[in-house]
Amino acid sequence: MLSQPSPAEAPQDMDLRGRIFTDLDRLAFALEMEAAEHLDAGRDAEYLRTQERRLGVRLAQRLVSGVPADEVNGRMERWESGYAGRLGLVEA
Numbered sequence: 001m002l003s004q005p006s007p008a009e010a011p012q013d014m015d016l017r018g019r020i021f022t023d024l025d026r027l028a029f030a031l032e033m034e035a036a037e038h039l040d041a042g043r044d045a046e047y048l049r050t051q052e053r054r055l056g057v058r059l060a061q062r063l064v065s066g067v068p069a070d071e072v073n074g075r076m077e078r079w080e081s082g083y084a085g086r087l088g089l090v091e092a
């Protein structure tokens with residue numbers, strides 16, 4: 001995977017990866033707080049949509065961390081050839 005850190009990742013790259021991870025963590029927290037507000041106000045559908053967004057951010061956070069996770073890597077591997085086909089890199 002292109003975003004996986006190499007064993008010899010430069011310190012500035014590790015720092016950037018850490019800052020992106022933290023930014024995504026802050027975004028997930030903000031979405032969690034918004035979801036709680038929707039739930040408190042009885043807006044169940046909006047609560048569920050916001051929770052889905054939060055979980056999407058958590059998936060991105062796992063990708064940025066470079067720690068293999070089935071819910072991220074498995075999905076990407078499953079659709080890798082379709083993505084490559086869309087870009088014209090290989091026949092899908």
